[in-house]
Amino acid sequence: MSLLIHNVLIFANNDQNTVLEGHAVAIEGSRIQEIGGESELKQKYMQFEQFDGGGRLLMPGLINAHMHFYGTFARGLALQQAPSNFHEILKLLWWKLDSALDLQAVYYSALVQAISAVKHGVTSIIDHHASPKAVAGSLDKIEEALNLLGLRGLLCYEVSDRDGEEIRELGLQENARYIQKCKNARQENPDHLFDGMVGLHASFTLENESLQKAAELSKTSNRGCHIHLLEDRVDGDITRGKFQIGVVERLREFGILGEKTITAHGIHLDESEVDLLAETDTVVVHNPQSNMN
Numbered sequence: 001m002s003l004l005i006h007n008v009l010i011f012a013n014n015d016q017n018t019v020l021e022g023h024a025v026a027i028e029g030s031r032i033q034e035i036g037g038e039s040e041l042k043q044k045y046m047q048f049e050q051f052d053g054g055g056r057l058l059m060p061g062l063i064n065a066h067m068h069f070y071g072t073f074a075r076g077l078a079l080q081q082a083p084s085n086f087h088e089i090l091k092l093l094w095w096k097l098d099s100a101l102d103l104q105a106v107y108y109s110a111l112v113q114a115i116s117a118v119k120h121g122v123t124s125i126i127d128h129h130a131s132p133k134a135v136a137g138s139l140d141k142i143e144e145a146l147n148l149l150g151l152r153g154l155l156c157y158e159v160s161d162r163d164g165e166e167i168r169e170l171g172l173q174e175n176a177r178y179i180q181k182c183k184n185a186r187q188e189n190p191d192h193l194f195d196g197m198v199g200l201h202a203s204f205t206l207e208n209e210s211l212q213k214a215a216e217l218s219k220t221s222n223r224g225c226h227i228h229l230l231e232d233r234v235d236g237d238i239t240r241g242k243f244q245i246g247v248v249e250r251l252r253e254f255g256i257l258g259e260k261t262i263t264a265h266g267i268h269l270d271e272s273e274v275d276l277l278a279e280t281d282t283v284v285v286h287n288p289q290s291n292m293n
Contacts, residue, residue: 061123224260
């Protein structure tokens with residue numbers, strides 16, 4: 001693709017928050033070749049397809065840093081029983097929903113959300129997926145949907161012990177397989193749009209053996225983990241009751257934390273846990289809309 005985008009107001013998203021008027025952007029393949037004066041670039045890149053932006057804002061794409069594509073199917077869903085707490089929401093809604101997914105449902109849940117993402121300026125999505133009745137190949141289906149729209153994806157399968165050892169092992173295998181698939185693809189094409197992580201549900205649904213295996217996969221694959229962190233007090237209460245340790249400290253002891261790991265929500269962190277996350281350079285993703293539920 002050789003494209004020149006002109007007649008746009010450009011927000012450069014640099015340290016100076018530069019806004020450029022009367023400029024154009026030349027793109028070759030997947031790379032920005034040059035940003036410069038509109039008349040100058042029109043002459044310089046006459047052979048490029050020219051796209052008139054109609055005076056709109058041109059800016060770097062937004063990133064959705066914690067997503068569940070399969071949540072598409074929860075929109076407008078009526079529950080037969082009203083949950084009274086977060087743990088019941090998981091049991092009555094989310095864990096029933098993800099258990100009902102097949103590979104076709106995985107694909108269309110991602111496709112619908114991907115279309116919405118593009119329409120709202122999101123070009124990169126970090127998804128946290130679960131479909132215990134359709135584990136193998138599920139990340140490929142999400143990639144297929146995102147690739148149709150040219151989106152970037154950082155994908156993982158949510159490992160948990162809530163569905164038993166067999167499903168846990170399938171989840172670990174799906175993460176390992178997909179990470180290696182992306183590594184192989186990047187060797188052929190350095191601009192490959194996808195990569196993988198090691199997905200984990202949350203401390204309170206993971207046994208010690210599961211955390212150990214996830215940590216080993218993270219280390220050998222050189223990829224971080226993506227895990228829910230204290231989204232509700234139940235995470236801390238069950239973890240302390242079962243393992244006699246706090247959630248953040250437990251994750252640190254197993255080597256889950258670090259600069260490549262994403263922790264989502266973090267609503268019920270205390271100051272010492274915030275400090276520990278900072279000391280390990282662990283990424284914390286806030287989800288304001290979800291957190292207000």
